[in-house]
Amino acid sequence: MTTTALNELYQELAPCTDLNLSTLLPGGIQREVGHFNTFDIADLWEPTQPQSATPYTCRSFYKISLLRSRSRAYFANQSLDIAPDALVFSTPKVPFQWQPTEPQQGQFCLFTAEFVLPVLGGATPDELPLFRADGYPVFQLTPAEATRATAIFAQMRTELASDYAYKYDLLRAYVLELLHLGQKRQPATTLHPSYSAAARLSSRFVELLERQFPLTTSQQRVPLRTAKDFAAHLAVHVNHLNKVLKDSTGRTTTDLIGGRLAQEAKVLLRQTDWTLWEIADSLGFVDVAHFSHFFRRYAAISPGAFRMLAATPI
Template identity: 80%
Template sequence: MTTDSLSALYQELAPCTGLELSTLLPADIQREVGHFNVFDLADLSESMSLRPDTPYPCRSFYKISLLRSRSCTEYANQTIAIEPDALVFSTPKVPFQWWPAEPQQGHFCLFTAEFLLPVLGGGTPDELPLFRANGYPVFQLTPTEAARASALFAQMQEELASDYTHKYDLLRAYVLELLHLGQKRQPATTLHPAHSAAARLSSRFVELLERQFPLETPQQRVQLRTAKDFADRLAVHVNHLNKVLKDSTGRTTTNLIGERLGQEAKALLRQTNWTLWEIADSLGFVDVAHFSHFFRRYAAMSPGAFRTPEAMPA
């Protein structure tokens, strides 16, 4: 991640915290191989000027949170109520919003994909079950697990403030322990998916679809928008792709593409100040009218109505 994009990440976070950019982004935080930081929610809550029901976007980084108060998250097409002592994983590849329901207690760490490269053998966090696009991001912890997770975050904060030469290696170890704690809560079928030809094709389709997101500037444009686009890229007949996806997900290729475009549209409407034209163009619609027609079918309201605070969930 470049210095400019790193600063932009914290400029995005700063309005959600009420803290100065120089406080959030200390000068000595690592920039050479990825980026990592950790926060205490109680500390941030004291300086927040936003209402408790204000949504907080997290589209620039991977994030692991230990939430010890009630809240609600909108993840992909799901709205999930979060009870105290939950471990939550979010990826920039999937639209994610969070609405605190009360003053928050807990911690979160955020990091770029590059930060975990030394321990993932060249892979990316998206290959981990916890960060897959079709995964489930919220895991309720037992009291023992919650105490362990809290201790890990405390160790992260202590280590990040230290002058230990190899502190980032140690921080990666703490992140890996949190990842394993989450993976222990997942069903075995999620951790060990089938490796049939159909499963591989489904996985490749999801990877191609998710690789196009998130859209970070109005100049970006979705390139693969139709079932034929994906079938051609995957070198299969469109009917075969549709059958495989229908069998594995219960939905058609077109449905899956439309749902993902709708998710991104919702994220852009609520988390950016892009014009409707810029959003429509980036998502590949010929004009705002076509985008509005699509969005009404997906969200049962116009893009403009969805963008207003009154349209946000309680």
Template identity: 55%
Template sequence: MYKTIFEELCERFTSGDSADLSALLPEGIQDEVGHFNVFNLDEILPTQRERPTVSCASRAFYKISFLTGHSQADYPDRSIEISKPTLVFTTPKSPFYWSPAGQQTGMFCVFTAEFLHPAKSGVMIDELPIFKSPEHPIYALSDVDIARTQRIFDNMNEEINSNYAYKYDLLRAYTLELIHLGQKLQSTVMLHPNHSASARTTSLFLELLERQFPLESPQQKVMLRTASQFADHLAVHINHLNKVLKETTGLTTTELIAGRIVQEAKALLRHTDWSIAEIAESLGFSDFAHFSKFFKTETAIAPGAYRSQTKSLNYT
């Protein structure tokens, strides 16, 4: 069976063959507490069609993987299909096998607990939520997070090959940045560990929707208006998002978005002196007529009439 460089590294490290280990690890790393390395998948995976199953159950290393392409993560209790750019966190105790399929790209870093020793990083690695997750820490990434993750790994790759005397301090900082990104992605899981995956998705959607408001000036714009935009931002398929929200709230994605838009429109019509055209533009409508039709459909009254009614009530 074909073995990757990472598999060989794990075997040699756990077997205690220091000569082989020295050949695999970057020059000068022995001067640091612990060990760290970063790999590019397209440089270490074979090019033939049949790809190996890679065991990540090393006794020595923590691992953070940035995976693109199609693959499968196998745990004792279930298998997880990976089809979108994804971050995967594993520990020396993780019984995890990864099977790439087709063209696979991405990067990963491996490090020992000593590399993030409190004296060096200020953290206790086993106390970090990402490594105490009640679920398998596999997180699909949004476009923004993909760009951020790629930048971090590119920085790691550049730094580990540099001659900078303090490069391992920077590499610790980059590793911690990845860890904190993962913990942000898992924050809802940790805050609501007994909630179902559907409830967590609903919570993330509602938080994302609500964060766009209130609108404080006509220059402020609502950026996410459609179900597909929310699905892309949450890194889920639109059909899955629609199904989950219907099950948990009784309303469709579009109905929830429309309801919050109407709520904000009413507040702006009642409490500001913005023109209706300014309100329409801030709420993401292409023109006054489109907004007017939407508002009347949702409330059975035109926005101008609603403003007149509520203004008169304020004076009585």
């Protein structure tokens, strides 16, 4: 992006502070990949200024605001009153108008899409539910969440003023934490609008299955081993769970569970010195004979032979 929009913003902010424009603008801004900055609203607030709304405008940066005072917002043909302790997410794609209704307290940070690309896995902020054009950008925080958000902004300001060589990596992490704080306030249907009920059930099954691993001590036991165990935990009938998984993966619930148990068994045989009895017990088998029969079905070899092959230098 060009720095024109950022320069315009800082031109607006400069008269409200004791700093000149060159101080507000970080050095080498045009050479940086992405841009980030943060401000305390109280430092920019003029109690004597008219309480008029900031004009509708679309800028070239994203903004996360923690508003600790009452105000009003207008966006996407909607109007709402904002109570204290609200987290607000602004995107260049949606004009946003903000009107203070009392002396303001809070913080905000602004950043370009390029700045957060490293922590979004190559995705852009617009792909997040928080910044969707049809999204809802204002989220009321609990007292604990407001305290955490305030601490994050304080850490941002501390790091931004430091000379730590990797401070921008930390700042990206703080932005990501604020994004997750906002996403936690959204309903699951908003976060995954395209997910069907079947897709959500499949996702919950996989998460529940994976959370049982890895096994790091021989005292651990796999708590859920059967299709009925998983169905009960997911509060669905076992036949429904089996149908959903069969439709989405082509495999039965029992086969998926067995495949994951076999995968963990191979890791334990290859990377630990646990006895066959300890491995069998941790994976929920009543004895080594049952474990060996199960393992042969998935690996076409006995557990002992697999361990010997794994230990043989290539």
